Amino acid sequence: MFSETRERPVRAEPGQGAPDRYALFQESGCEPLGLDISRPRCRRVSRSQRPRTVLTCGQGGMVIPRTPAEADTIRRIRLLGVIQAQGERANTTSYGVEGFGLRYQLSALNAAIGLVQLDGFQAAEDTRRHLWRTYRDALAPLDGVTLVDVDVEHAVPHLCQVRVPHRNTVFATLRGRDIGVGVHYPPNHTQPAFAAWHRSLPATEQAGEEILSLPFHQHLTDADIVLVVTALEQALKAIGGS
Structure with missing residues (x-):
């Protein structure tokens, strides 16, 4: 499914x-x-292994490859088949999936990291909900910006996403100002790995061209959010948006 x-x-x-x-x-x-x-x-x-999620297990695991080609294959498979390294993905609005992949990073040590963090879950939950609401209030006056609703009263958000016009230009402008925006995620059905099942999904493709993830983690401050939203507003005004 x-x-x-x-x-x-x-x-x-x-x-x-x-x-x-x-x-x-x-x-x-x-x-x-x-x-x-x-x-x-x-x-x-x-299990979750992303540092940005509510609880993280870190990332770990080790394989000693016999050849450079084998190393490349293992790296691609362990990261869900994505061909770009994570560092490369941070600086672009898309990535490529050319074949089969798995999420094979978790070890017992990483699982232990996750278990230790359970003691801090309530604080993380409260902080993330507060930060998401702060973004919501700060973004409300901006024309042309749609906040993706996460039903924050019943869920713990791990992303704060907006839909914006001219997303790629806005993305580049904010990255140029050292604001760590991202894209979660390019539509799967446009990836080479799924070419055999490709069909037109206009609504998904439109969302894929507009979605933008704003910096979101529990060490943000309200002042950080004001800075991000101000920079977003300036970027949109520079291209005739908000």
């Missing part, structure tokens, strides 16, 4: 939109959103 991840709490239960066939849910995307994956026909496939 292919599904679009949305930052809202959902329950995978009969009668509430759950699939009739067996479904795979990636826990790294579902757990911060409150997804109930206890239904017997739903199988867990991974």
